Each structure stands twice: as structure tokens, then as C-alpha cells.
Amino acid sequence: MKPNILLITVDQMRWDCLGVMGHPVIETPNLDALANKGVLFRSAYSATPICIPARAAIMTGMSQRSHGRVGYAERIPWNYAHTLAGELAKANYHTQCVGKMHVYPTRNLCGFHNVVLHDGYLHHNRRKDHTTADTHFDSCDDYLQWLRQMTGAQTDLTDLGLDCNASTVARPWHLEERLHPTNWAVTQSIDFLRRRDPGKPFFLWTSFVRPHSPLDPPQAYFDLYKDVDMPDSPVGTWVDQQAAEQSRNDPTMLFGIIAKRRLDRAKAGYYALITHLDDQIGRLLNALQEAGVHQDTLIVFTSDHGELMGDHHFFRKGLPYEGSAKIPLIVCDPGGQMGLKIGSEVREVVELRDIMPTLLEAAGVPIPHTVEGSSVLPLCKDKFECWRSYIHGEHALGxxxxxxxxxxxxxxxxxxxSGRExxxxxxxxxxxxTDLSGTDEYKTRLNDWRTILVKELDGREEGYVDNGYLVAGRKPQTYLSHISV
Structure with missing residues (x-):
């Protein structure tokens, strides 16, 4: 019998927000236990650290140059010949996604047999002048329909007054905890375990929207952190402090200084959402045991990208710094079927495009030629001869x-x-x-890395490379032309 597969993804969770990573504040006992029973990755990255391109990497196994999404661009159709869910479905897996897909058209199945959808509060999907009846949020979002049925009112995701990009504002969830979208995703996932075809292995992708803002944890979780004196965010010596001082108070800002009290409250909300997620993930793992499939299921946990949360006075994501681009990744085989090295850590650099070939190899399914990632299972077994020497990431961000x-x-x-290095x-x-780009000691290393980037960008349609040199000021594109036809 082929293994069942449970892929758990969260949205906008930093790599270091796990107890097992040594975080000084956060509590994540269930994820820590999953890491201790599995394999923990120390150098996992999101090549294009924003929602849509990150999910394209997961679903296609392609680099951003091939899947074509190199920035945030809505309304670009998803027409890929090979997807993770599609390949598993062809191999007789029963496939289901619960939660966030963030594809276009909104109800595109991308190879799944079924999707129970909640993309979260997205500005584009709420604009009636940008959408049609089959793509508008009110029509497409399964969670919102369920929430209104449960509350008997025209409840909306904006009722708390928080924007989906308000990374510096936190308020407790105003309804019963069981109505929170995090609880809903687990409830729907457990329901799939009940309704699945017992004669087939399953692929379940439980895709949480949180801890992406709005920072709205249930009250009990917010109370765990609201009075904690948070450690200061790191601020590099290279940061333009004067420019940071000039940007204040905008709750959706990317860069600027905010008062420590407000920042601590934002961190409290963010950490509370993660601990809430951890408890609900524990609930889902317990449901696997009750269904009698825990020992037969490969479990992978990761995030699409991080959250800067004040690092170097930056917020949200899209930038190449660790808080934004580096992600948590755990692979666990509770039944020990695959010979993973239990309780081990992997320091080789891996990326979201590696998830698809990993899961296909675990399922014994051929990996399509379009896939550019590599299975991490050899790393988990400590039985690899060579691995990639680096990854290239990017984001078109004005x-x-x-x-x-x-x-x-x-x-x-x-x-x-700007050409800044x-x-x-x-x-x-x-x-x-400390930025070492201007030091004599690292001059050779700077040139080595620059040469690697030139190789990666040579031939790109934006014209970033000319005659072997990086060229600054060329217009960035949020997607490459080959996916718009």
C-alpha cells in the first residue's frame, strides 16, 4: 500500500518561530514533537517569498524562472501541465485541499479531486469590478459561506476592522474560537478523513491562512503573550535609520519605526496565532491516529514565506532577508516506513520546489520532466552523494x-x-x-556570488545582464511573458 500524504502549510510563518529552533518566547509543542520524531531543515527557503509564486513552486516543482511568477500578480491563469495533486491523482490517490490555494481562476482545482476553499481576505477577490460571479470572494470562499451559516448573520472577515496586510495591528478574535478559520481548516480536514475513499491512499493538503495578518488570535492565545516583554527586533548597521524615522504609523507599511508597545502587541498576536495553529495541528494529528492512518502517513510541514515583523524596521515579506525568505520545514514518517533518520537535522539549502518531487518519490510516482526541484528524502536518510550548492531567489517589488x-x-x-549589493x-x-559587501576581506566572495547571479539572470527578458555584467534600473516584471499566453 502506498503511503498517505499530509502536507501542512501555513502562511507567513518565520523559520525561527518554533520552540525547537530555540525561539525565546514562542510555544509550539506539537510541531516540536513532529520535528523530534522526524527531520528538521535548518536552511529552507522560499525563492520568491510571497504567496502566489511560493504556491506555484509547491504545486509545480519548478523554479520561478520556469513557473514564471517572479512577483505578486493576480489574474494570471494557472495552466501547468503537471501539478503535485494532478500527478498523485493519476497514481490513484484521493486528493483534497482544504484552505488556501490562491490560484486563478479562484476555483481552479489544479489537479485536486476537490477543494474546500478559504484564500483569506484578498483585496483583489473582494473587488466586484475586478471579478466575475465565479471568482468573487462572496461566491467562491467556502469558509465565509460556512461562517455565515453558523452565525446566522452577514458576518465578514473585515468585522474586526483589520486589513489583511496590517502586520503591526493585533486584536483578539471576536467570535467563538471554533469559528476561527484555523479551527475551520482542521474541522474540514478531519471531515475529509471521514469521507475519503478507504480503498485509495490519500493526499490531503491542509493549507492554513494564518499566521498571515490580520493578527486576530482567539483571546486565550493572545493572553499567553500580551504581557510578555518581547526581545528587540534585530536592526543591521546598514539600515537607513533616518528613512525609517520618516515612516511611522501606517499599519500596512513595509518599512518604518513603530513604538515598542505597538510592535510588542503585534508580536504577541503573531506568536499567539502560531501557538493556536500548533494546537489545531495537534488536533489534526490526533485525528489521524483515531482514523487508524497515522502510522501510514508521511507528514510534511512548511510555510510559503516568512514575516519580517520589525527586522531591520521592515514588515511583511517579499524581501530577501532571513525573516522573510527563510521558512520552517519538517518531514516526519511516524511509521518509519521510509528509513528517515529520526530526530536529525539537515543543513543543506532546500527550497519549496523540492516538495513536489519529495512527495512523488515517497508515493512511488514518476517525477515529470518539468520538475526542477529535488527530493529531500536522501537528505533525510543521510544517504546523498551531492546536493545543490546554492539557490537563487527574487521578488519584483518596485x-x-x-x-x-x-x-x-x-x-x-x-x-x-538601485544596483545596491x-x-x-x-x-x-x-x-x-553586518553587511560585508564593502570589506576587502570579502571582496573575492562578493565577486564569486555576483558571477553566480549573472549566470542565473543571463538571458532573462528583463535584461538584467548585459555583456556579462548586472545592469541596474531595468524594469522589473511580476510575471514572465511565457505564462501569459
Whole structure:
């Protein structure tokens, strides 16, 4: 019998927000236990750290250059020949997604037999002048329909007054905890375990919207953190303090200084959402045991990207710094069927495009030629001869459009509009406090990394490379032309 597969993803969770990672404040006992019984990855990244491209990497196993989504662009159809769910469905898996897909059209199945959808509060999907009856939020979102049935009112996701990008504002959830979207995702996932075809292995993707803002944890979880004196966020010596001082108070800002009290409250809400998620993930894992399938199920946990939460006075995601681009990744085989090295850690650099080939290999399903990622199962068994030496990441973000390359030990960053370069030694300086790009000691390493990025960008339609040199100021694109036809 092929293994069942449970893929658990959360949205906007930093790599370091796990107790097992040594976080000084957060409590994540269920995820810590999953890591202790499985394999914990120390250098996992999201190549394009924002929702849509990250999910394209998970679903297709492609690099951003191939899946074509190199920034945040709505209304670009998802027409991929091979998807994770599609390949598993062809191999006789019963496939289901619960929660966030963030694809277009909104109800595109992307190879799943069924999707119980909640993409969260997305500005585009709420604009009636941008959508049709089959893509508008009120029509498409299964959670909202359920919530209104449960409350008997025209309840909406905006009732708390919080924006979906308000990373600096936190308020407790105003309804019963069981009505929270995190609880709903687990309830629906458990219901799938009841309704699944018992004659087939299953692939269940439980895709949570939180801890993405709005920061609205249930009251009991907010109370765990609201009075904690939070450690200060790291601020590098390279940060423009004067510019940060000029940006204050906007709850959806990307860069700026906010009062410590407000920042601590935002962190309290963010950590509370993660602990709430941890408890609900524990509930889902317990349901696997009650269904008698826990020992037959491969479990993978990760996030689509991080949340800067004040690091270097930045918020949200899209930037190449660790708080944004680095993600948690845990692989666990409770039944020990696959020979993973229990309780081990992997330090090789991995990326979201590696999830699809990992799950296909675990299922014994052929990996399509379009997949550019690599299965991490050999890393989990400590039986690999060679691995990639780096990954390339990027994000089209206006004047902050950026590219980065890293091996998990060093990181080179190039801002494509200004030409600014940065280099960090992640072993000695994991908080990225000191930019080494201008030092004589690292001059050779800077040139080595620059050469690698030139290789990655050579031939790109944006024209980032000319005659072997990086060219600043070329117009960034949020998607590449080959996916818009």
C-alpha cells in the first residue's frame, strides 16, 4: 500500500518561530514533537517569498524562472501541465485541499479531486469590478459561506476592522474560537478523513491562512503573550535609520519605526496565532491516529514565506532577508516506513520546489520532466552523494525589487533598481546585522556570488545582464511573458 500524504502549510510563518529552533518566547509543542520524531531543515527557503509564486513552486516543482511568477500578480491563469495533486491523482490517490490555494481562476482545482476553499481576505477577490460571479470572494470562499451559516448573520472577515496586510495591528478574535478559520481548516480536514475513499491512499493538503495578518488570535492565545516583554527586533548597521524615522504609523507599511508597545502587541498576536495553529495541528494529528492512518502517513510541514515583523524596521515579506525568505520545514514518517533518520537535522539549502518531487518519490510516482526541484528524502536518510550548492531567489517589488543567492552559509543580495549589493555571513551573523559587501576581506566572495547571479539572470527578458555584467534600473516584471499566453 502506498503511503498517505499530509502536507501542512501555513502562511507567513518565520523559520525561527518554533520552540525547537530555540525561539525565546514562542510555544509550539506539537510541531516540536513532529520535528523530534522526524527531520528538521535548518536552511529552507522560499525563492520568491510571497504567496502566489511560493504556491506555484509547491504545486509545480519548478523554479520561478520556469513557473514564471517572479512577483505578486493576480489574474494570471494557472495552466501547468503537471501539478503535485494532478500527478498523485493519476497514481490513484484521493486528493483534497482544504484552505488556501490562491490560484486563478479562484476555483481552479489544479489537479485536486476537490477543494474546500478559504484564500483569506484578498483585496483583489473582494473587488466586484475586478471579478466575475465565479471568482468573487462572496461566491467562491467556502469558509465565509460556512461562517455565515453558523452565525446566522452577514458576518465578514473585515468585522474586526483589520486589513489583511496590517502586520503591526493585533486584536483578539471576536467570535467563538471554533469559528476561527484555523479551527475551520482542521474541522474540514478531519471531515475529509471521514469521507475519503478507504480503498485509495490519500493526499490531503491542509493549507492554513494564518499566521498571515490580520493578527486576530482567539483571546486565550493572545493572553499567553500580551504581557510578555518581547526581545528587540534585530536592526543591521546598514539600515537607513533616518528613512525609517520618516515612516511611522501606517499599519500596512513595509518599512518604518513603530513604538515598542505597538510592535510588542503585534508580536504577541503573531506568536499567539502560531501557538493556536500548533494546537489545531495537534488536533489534526490526533485525528489521524483515531482514523487508524497515522502510522501510514508521511507528514510534511512548511510555510510559503516568512514575516519580517520589525527586522531591520521592515514588515511583511517579499524581501530577501532571513525573516522573510527563510521558512520552517519538517518531514516526519511516524511509521518509519521510509528509513528517515529520526530526530536529525539537515543543513543543506532546500527550497519549496523540492516538495513536489519529495512527495512523488515517497508515493512511488514518476517525477515529470518539468520538475526542477529535488527530493529531500536522501537528505533525510543521510544517504546523498551531492546536493545543490546554492539557490537563487527574487521578488519584483518596485524600487525594492531584489535578487538573492545563498547556500545557507552566506547570502548575496542585489537590488535590481538601485544596483545596491549586500553580503552576509549567515554562520557568524545569522541576524544579518553586518553587511560585508564593502570589506576587502570579502571582496573575492562578493565577486564569486555576483558571477553566480549573472549566470542565473543571463538571458532573462528583463535584461538584467548585459555583456556579462548586472545592469541596474531595468524594469522589473511580476510575471514572465511565457505564462501569459
Amino acid at each position: 524600487q525594492l525589487s531584489n535578487h538573492y543567492v545563498t547556500d545557507g552559509k552566506e547570502k548575496y543580495i542585489w537590488y535590481s533598481q 549586500q553580503l552576509f555571513n549567515l554562520v557568524d551573523d545569522p541576524l544579518e546585522l
